[in-house]
Amino acid sequence: MSDLIRLSAADLGERLAAGEVSSVEATQAHLDRITAVDGAVHAFLHVDTERALATAADVDRRRAAGEELGPLAGVPIAIKDVLVTEGMPSTAGSRILEGWIPPYDATPVRLVREAGLVPLGKTNMDEFAMGSSTEHSAYGPTHNPWDLERIPGGSGGGSAASVASFEAPLALGSDTGGSIRQPAHVTGTVGVKPTYGAVSRYGSIALASSLDQIGPVTRTVLDAALLHDVIAGHDPHDSTSIPDAWPSMADAVRRADVAGLRIGVVKELDSDGFQAGVRQRFHESLELLERNGAEIVEVSAPHFEYAIAAYYLILPAEASSNLAKFDSVRFGLRVTPDGGGTVEQVMAATREAGFGPEVKRRIILGTYALSAGYYDAYYGSAQKVRTLVQRDFDAAFANVDVLATPTAPTTAFKLGEKLDDPLAMYLNDVATIPANLAGVPGISVPAGLAPEDGLPVGIQFLAPAREDARLYNVGGALERLLLAEWGRPILDGLPDLSTHELLATEEGAV
Amino acid sequence: MARAELMDYDQALELFEPVIGLEVHVELNTETKMFSPAPNPANSKFHGAEPNTLVTPVCLGLPGSLPVVNGDAVRSSISLGLALGCSIAPSSRFARKNYFYPDLAKNYQISQYDEPIAFEGSVEVELPNGRVFRVPIERAHMEEDAGKLTHVGGSTGRIQGAEYSLVDYNRAGVPLVEIVTKPIFGAEADAPELAKAYVSTIRDIAISLGISEARMERGNLRCDANVSLRPRGAEKLGTRTETKNVNSFRSIERAVRYEIQRQAAILAKGGTITQETRHWHEDTGTTSPGRPKSDADDYRYFPEPDLLPVEPSPELIEQLRAALPEPPAAHRRRLKAEWGFTDLEFQDVLNGGLLVEVAETVAAGASPAAARKWWTGELTRVANAKATDAASLATPQQVAELAALVEAGTLTDRLARQVLEGVAAGEGSPQQIVDARGLAVVSDDGALVAAIDEALASQPDVLAKIRDGKVQAAGAVIGAVMKAMQGKADAARVRELVLERAGNGG
Amino acid sequence: MSEINAEQVAHLANLARIALTEEEIEHLTAELGQIMQAVEKVSEVATPDVPPTSHPIPMHNVFRDDVVGDNVLTVDQALAGAPESDGSRFVVSAILGEEQ
Ligand SMILES: [Mg+2]
Numbered sequence A: 001m002s003d004l005i006r007l008s009a010a011d012l013g014e015r016l017a018a019g020e021v022s023s024v025e026a027t028q029a030h031l032d033r034i035t036a037v038d039g040a041v042h043a044f045l046h047v048d049t050e051r052a053l054a055t056a057a058d059v060d061r062r063r064a065a066g067e068e069l070g071p072l073a074g075v076p077i078a079i080k081d082v083l084v085t086e087g088m089p090s091t092a093g094s095r096i097l098e099g100w101i102p103p104y105d106a107t108p109v110r111l112v113r114e115a116g117l118v119p120l121g122k123t124n125m126d127e128f129a130m131g132s133s134t135e136h137s138a139y140g141p142t143h144n145p146w147d148l149e150r151i152p153g154g155s156g157g158g159s160a161a162s163v164a165s166f167e168a169p170l171a172l173g174s175d176t177g178g179s180i181r182q183p184a185h186v187t188g189t190v191g192v193k194p195t196y197g198a199v200s201r202y203g204s205i206a207l208a209s210s211l212d213q214i215g216p217v218t219r220t221v222l223d224a225a226l227l228h229d230v231i232a233g234h235d236p237h238d239s240t241s242i243p244d245a246w247p248s249m250a251d252a253v254r255r256a257d258v259a260g261l262r263i264g265v266v267k268e269l270d271s272d273g274f275q276a277g278v279r280q281r282f283h284e285s286l287e288l289l290e291r292n293g294a295e296i297v298e299v300s301a302p303h304f305e306y307a308i309a310a311y312y313l314i315l316p317a318e319a320s321s322n323l324a325k326f327d328s329v330r331f332g333l334r335v336t337p338d339g340g341g342t343v344e345q346v347m348a349a350t351r352e353a354g355f356g357p358e359v360k361r362r363i364i365l366g367t368y369a370l371s372a373g374y375y376d377a378y379y380g381s382a383q384k385v386r387t388l389v390q391r392d393f394d395a396a397f398a399n400v401d402v403l404a405t406p407t408a409p410t411t412a413f414k415l416g417e418k419l420d421d422p423l424a425m426y427l428n429d430v431a432t433i434p435a436n437l438a439g440v441p442g443i444s445v446p447a448g449l450a451p452e453d454g455l456p457v458g459i460q461f462l463a464p465a466r467e468d469a470r471l472y473n474v475g476g477a478l479e480r481l482l483l484a485e486w487g488r489p490i491l492d493g494l495p496d497l498s499t500h501e502l503l504a505t506e507e508g509a510v
Numbered sequence B: 001m002a003r004a005e006l007m008d009y010d011q012a013l014e015l016f017e018p019v020i021g022l023e024v025h026v027e028l029n030t031e032t033k034m035f036s037p038a039p040n041p042a043n044s045k046f047h048g049a050e051p052n053t054l055v056t057p058v059c060l061g062l063p064g065s066l067p068v069v070n071g072d073a074v075r076s077s078i079s080l081g082l083a084l085g086c087s088i089a090p091s092s093r094f095a096r097k098n099y100f101y102p103d104l105a106k107n108y109q110i111s112q113y114d115e116p117i118a119f120e121g122s123v124e125v126e127l128p129n130g131r132v133f134r135v136p137i138e139r140a141h142m143e144e145d146a147g148k149l150t151h152v153g154g155s156t157g158r159i160q161g162a163e164y165s166l167v168d169y170n171r172a173g174v175p176l177v178e179i180v181t182k183p184i185f186g187a188e189a190d191a192p193e194l195a196k197a198y199v200s201t202i203r204d205i206a207i208s209l210g211i212s213e214a215r216m217e218r219g220n221l222r223c224d225a226n227v228s229l230r231p232r233g234a235e236k237l238g239t240r241t242e243t244k245n246v247n248s249f250r251s252i253e254r255a256v257r258y259e260i261q262r263q264a265a266i267l268a269k270g271g272t273i274t275q276e277t278r279h280w281h282e283d284t285g286t287t288s289p290g291r292p293k294s295d296a297d298d299y300r301y302f303p304e305p306d307l308l309p310v311e312p313s314p315e316l317i318e319q320l321r322a323a324l325p326e327p328p329a330a331h332r333r334r335l336k337a338e339w340g341f342t343d344l345e346f347q348d349v350l351n352g353g354l355l356v357e358v359a360e361t362v363a364a365g366a367s368p369a370a371a372r373k374w375w376t377g378e379l380t381r382v383a384n385a386k387a388t389d390a391a392s393l394a395t396p397q398q399v400a401e402l403a404a405l406v407e408a409g410t411l412t413d414r415l416a417r418q419v420l421e422g423v424a425a426g427e428g429s430p431q432q433i434v435d436a437r438g439l440a441v442v443s444d445d446g447a448l449v450a451a452i453d454e455a456l457a458s459q460p461d462v463l464a465k466i467r468d469g470k471v472q473a474a475g476a477v478i479g480a481v482m483k484a485m486q487g488k489a490d491a492a493r494v495r496e497l498v499l500e501r502a503g504n505g506g
Numbered sequence C: 001m002s003e004i005n006a007e008q009v010a011h012l013a014n015l016a017r018i019a020l021t022e023e024e025i026e027h028l029t030a031e032l033g034q035i036m037q038a039v040e041k042v043s044e045v046a047t048p049d050v051p052p053t054s055h056p057i058p059m060h061n062v063f064r065d066d067v068v069g070d071n072v073l074t075v076d077q078a079l080a081g082a083p084e085s086d087g088s089r090f091v092v093s094a095i096l097g098e099e100q
């Protein structure tokens, strides 16, 4: 394995800036890695080889010409397929958008390009970001690089797996109920859901408009901060985009210090419902922080237990409306019933053939929750629970600087294990959903491997809205402390993926 | 479909009380659309553009696109609300109205539901018979227009029988204000006239505010008319129908009258009215049933999560209120006095929905008398023949230009009527038509004298009579000369010259 | 509250324009019943005194200037992704219902 692909984005950026390596070399190294292991991992839906190399060559040229470039210029990046990309297929993991090439770039994609990053391609995801395992992708599941038989999390399993398997140093993800943080938890990577409105949603194929947020997927906290600094900021194309100026997240990591930091442990999310190894690593992390000056306090968030219920009403309701545009008229798939049919029949046949079972399930659920006579009991009540969850956060943050929870209840489960049990699948997001309901930011940082199965475990920190920098402070500090204990990054323990290549190919999972 | 049975109108009014409700959609003339920075085809600058050239990813509902509210459209909507005497909501919200239709790019319309921008107002409407009626306004809300469908195949160009349809999304997202009245009671036999006068008043208001081109023939102003009947003495409202596609002033009146007569015939026979949408057919002057109201009308409204509340400050509202033009009734009284019209003359203008046209024609330089004459005379005659509104046939600028040509003696009234026909047929400006058709008055005396001398020579008996002092005999010669000049001569000048030549020639 | 039957699911599928098969309807009817039972608990705490939240970060009056943007598409761009077009407009098969 080439050294170039093992570098953090920050380190690679520095070596590019120093002229020790070219962006074309770095990009080619990652493309080679994709060729070598993506047959087994299946993190990518589309690899944009030629344009990536052209973009890299352009950055090299600009650098040679003496142009002032940002810290990540020339660094490759993978893009979750939920973001539209001009000239690159954008499917959101759905058959209904197969082959669609958008005429515009999503704002985060535009910003990434403007900062000189090199898009490698589009990563796999649960169809329309509905899922926690990437098994709901219409193009086959992504495999967890720690154990190819297991899920990489979801919906952004492709982005997390690409970063974990050294196919890309950075990736963009989207998080509606945990789709950045939960995959980070099960793949030993770092994932951040910024404050709602910190990163533009323009060009992000909407799942639930009031919950969706784009964020960084990386191997280190500093890399996440550097990428966060690139993509955050006001965008006039998104009405919900926050107009505030943001402090540098990278500075927050570099100055990370937990002395005097008050960390609240949400007692409702520190229960028997969580796998023993997950809890063990969670508490070890807290103790480490405490030994280094943080104060650990127990807090209660009594309404968090209603969060999943509220989420599974709000999300399907908004999604049922957001996904109505997939009707075979302006873009995407068209299926005409045998012998023709009216436009109504063509629309219905297209949506029947183009959507997978989870998408249909949620559209029907959302249609029900909004329909006449049920609105108040379902959608309306869910929006009230949202208020209560926000109040829980407000009360907690009146006493503590950040909150801590395990990111998800278990380590990576086996592919197929929960596919037939939607309710069990939904429980994966129990710890991540409250942040989306309240719009507050969250980070998942690797906390070690669970002793019982040797699989990665993450710890989640949550901060008040607009206080994303606090997450980078505590996350950066914990990462440094754990690294000092472990002596090497967690991903150094990743199994050799090249030996699994044949196996996965034989499975037909490619 | 069998033609519906109609009851005599007077008899219908004897048995039933009509209750009407009107929904008017006003397309705003902002530069860009309601939620997208695409050019707005309801602004004359962009009207008539090629299909699908006034669209952004937002208008097409492309995946990932997001709406952003046009601030000017909000201000126009508030102004309109204030002009309708409405209260402006301190906080109002957008909502999604969900239904599938191929002209609706996202398969939901961004509209307002339980929190409209303006509510509870009233408008004073003057009927042709001088009766002044106060129409109560329930609400005015902001929303976006849908695209345009063209049905291809089948014989009628209508939706029924078409083989396929074409979709143009230029109109998708045009800013609309939908104005909804409360049920209007007490109009009685005037209900059809009131409906028409109300829409005409809304048009006057929109134009005086400068917020819409308000041209019905372009669909800038569209009306849905709700009609129900209740038996005399009954308290409970009858079942209503909603007639759509009523897109000219004359058809609003006709459609309401038709529904009253149709429903009365059914009710008098003990039948029941189906609550349904009906479609107005301009050609036959009838309505036909559309979709029955059903649970398919479950629009699943919910607050639009991509947009934030609109909370106009009291300062903004007062600023817009201060900038309002005078109310329509006062405006009318002032114009009538300024123009020096009699009651009858002014009613003629109002009746034709031509107040704006006449005012703008006067503003463009014509005399009030000339402006009234051309609009309520020739243009209205042509409009009736074409079953459309006079306002759709010419612009005030064109009529003012025509009046100036008559004033200058370039055109006689008769020639002017021919020119107007050309304008109505879209042949160009009056001057262009005069040039193209060679319609100008022959002002060259030489040509006239030659024609007069020839006519006098061929009618020696007439010449003798004129010389005997029987001046009225000159008519025969004038007629012959006008005929020879193909009407392009000033009859008064011809008469002068005839008398002169007859005298001199003797 | 949520006794969902197959007829209701078929109606919802029609509203959502998805031509579900009989098997799918049957399957979904059972699943939806379970899911709704789980999510119904929101009503336990959603009392009348609690205001609903539709935007997590409260803002208002976000407006755009009335100026034509730089993202107006060409006809070719607009039609590029269409399953069928006639070169200037999108083509759809015959429409059964009427405008709303
Ligand atoms: Mg309506």
Ligand SMILES: [Zn+2]
Pocket: B025, B143, B178
């Ligand atoms: Zn409307």
